[in-house]
Amino acid sequence: MKERIFLSSPHMSDEGYEQKFVKEAFDTNWIAPLGENVNEFERELAEKVGSKSAAALSSGTAAIHLALKAADVGEGDIVFCPTLTFSATANPIIYQNATPVFIDSDYKTWNMSPEALEEAFEKYPKVKAVIVVHLYGLSADMDKIMEVCKKHNVAVIEDAAESLGTYYKGKHTGTFGDYGIFSFNGNKIITTSGGGMLVSDNEERVAKTRFWATQSRDKARHYQHSELGFNYRMSNVVAGIGRGQLKVLDQRVEKKRYIYEYYKRELSGLEGITFMPNNKWDEPNYWLSAIILSGKVKPIDVIKALESENIESRPVWKPMHMQPFFKKYDFVSEGVSEKLFEKGICLPSDTKMTNMDLGRVVNIIKELWVE
Template identity: 85%
Template sequence: MKSTITYDKIFLSSPHMSDEGYEMQYVKEAFDTNWIAPLGENVNKFEEELARKVGSTDAAALSSGTAAIHLALKAAEVGEGDIVFCPTLTFSATANPIIYQNATPVFIDSDYETWNMCPKALEVAFEKYPEVKAVIVVHLYGLSADMDKIMEICNKHGVAVIEDAAESLGTYYKGKHTGTFGDYGIFSFNGNKIITTSGGGMLVSNNTEKIEKSRFWATQSRDQARHYQHSELGFNYRMSNVSAGIGRGQLKVLDQRVEKKREIYDFYKKELGELEGIQFMPINEWDEPNCWLSSMTLTGKIRPIDIFEALEAENIESRPVWKPMHLQPFFEKYDFVGEGVSERLFEDGVCLPSDTKMTEEELQRVVKTIKGLWV
């Protein structure tokens, strides 16, 4: 039933600018120096600062996380007819660039221990497709995949590893930043991410030659010549100097945002974790997640749709867990390796509002609405 009380909307995860105004300082600098066009000091510094923050050698600031995955695949020499393993439980932006390269995705199931790529399913996939060219790993909702097991398998087969850390900036696996275990890591600064540039992404790697080549591709593959000359296919993928200024300011408050996200998760788990049929996303002892979206599964009489509709009636945003790629109309023709764990997580999963601007009162509104379904 629709509530008759009008409340301010509580968002799932919206942009949160710093109270100190760091972003405007860098943006103003871009305007004052007239460097509002695609490249400039903010882009260079954002690349350096992000790489230093996560412990990577080099980074390329790009227009989106999707662009970063695309260039990572290109850097890994993935091309027409090549097979790329990809988690099925993810957003389509993880899988789309595989198609951009005219390659073939094979989707890998999740496990309940991490909600991420299942190492056992990955091993089965290698037995079935030993000629695979690359593996994309996702750190879903800020939860780290089990990178030791996954890297051991991938190294044994000698394939390139690309980490989609779009949702996990600020997450650590055994004390090391996610996005820095594989050959390439990608981060997203979309408006709903833990920090934002309004839209943008970053490709990181310890291979400086590949990062430099990626910057070249991202600027339309313009050769060093007095005239416009292009010997390779290029892309318009570079981040603007203004956006990079926002990113530099946001990076200063990343640790604060992670702390708040974790507080939100702890609050929900404390308030809702004892309700019948609720189980929260798993946090392993080796995982220090950024808790980008606090998520849970429901296995009792209360179903996800009940949660969605109750929260919606109170002007509170929530959403399902990602629908697996192998169930998507566009991707259903591609192979899937697994036992259906991802499907059950999708059917049972709920992502709760995890906006870092939420007040104590707003958090109470969320849990009160949910608890009302158990009365």
């Protein structure tokens, strides 16, 4: 069996930063969801992205859930959500007993269409929150989206799970809305093995999310709980990994960009291939390099060819409105997301890939055009 090439796997620093911080947690016996690593990871990430405060949580999903709760989303409320995303974006809406309405993408960004968003507001004037996703590290068109959302006086939550290190017009994604969330799952650009972060300039609301995340334990000598709580706090060990990973974020973005540019240089000449968009105001982290196939070669052909050589690739996300669980909810459509799903494929984008690995992937793909 040939050596495995992953889509995007964990990549610890060569310098061993993560081990240093984890060792400190063990040496001081602070391995619970408390300690210096948690506090410092919150401070360091907030400083990195330019936000006033942050809460380190057990997952990006937990961060979205608490962001919705902080935005006072509850039973019967309507929340707009992109349809082209992972289910973790939409699931927390259901946790809050709210109702998702899915919004189509546009070809310009692959993210939420501002025009479809405006159309959705015409249909649903009373909306509690809008979740915006920055898919595959590509920023949504935030100026237009924020203009629409401000006009309708609605809370904005940015799902930047895939876009840590991405800039929109010189500003980090995740910092335009009322709340931003990041994920440190094993496949993300930096990882804590599992974990997430909620950021906001509203320090009071972030403090409240920390309270909810620690089972809403009141300040009392005995255990007292006046509100519903959650076990969502990040552990001090996991936060230590995150602190080490944050030190190499810029290196990881640089390597992801290199992978994207390698594929684009080698594959752009093949008939029917187009690459994910790159707008002049967007500085992506290129978390995954994705392409669209509109010719004789289909995404499944590429996936199977790579799979036969022990190389991982994936289709573009299947839209939420096409998922069995979510198909009962409304969808404001321009017909884009289905086509991106039908014709899209994510190529291996692992930051540990060598030029030899990249060449191996490219050669397998090119062979499909000469058969």
